[in-house]
Amino acid sequence: xxxxxxxxxxxxxxxxxxxxxxxxxxxxxxxxxxxxxxxxxxxxxxxxxxxxxxxxxxxxxxxxxxxxxxx
Numbered sequence: 675x676x677x678x679x680x681x682x683x684x685x686x687x688x689x690x691x692x693x694x695x696x697x698x699x700x701x702x703x704x705x706x707x708x709x710x711x712x713x714x715x716x717x718x719x720x721x722x723x724x725x726x727x728x729x730x731x732x733x734x735x736x737x738x739x740x741x742x743x744x745x
Contacts, residue, residue, distance in 0.1 A: 682716045691715040695734060704733060 684692075692715035696706050706714075710731045717724040718737050726732060727742040 682720050682722075684712060684716065685719075688712070688715045688719045691719055699733065707731070 682688075689712075692708070692711040695714060696708065696711040699706050710728075713724065714732050714734050714737050716722070718734065721738075723738040723740050724732060725740045725742050729739055729741060732739055
């Protein structure tokens with residue numbers, strides 16, 4: 675199964691976006707983990723839908739989300 679997955683690198687633009695997400699949401703009082711910020715940034719940058727069971731960890735309006743329980 676792992677061989678069927680696509681890898682998306684954490685490039686400079688993705689890392690920068692993750693930092694901006696962490697900063698901006700932090701200023702609003704929402705604490706994002708670095709891991710969640712990076713995952714969200716990769717998905718946003720590559721225009722992917724993120725499938726997760728932790729939707730509350732990803733409050734980004736620009737992020738397409740799907741619940742892992744409905745897949």
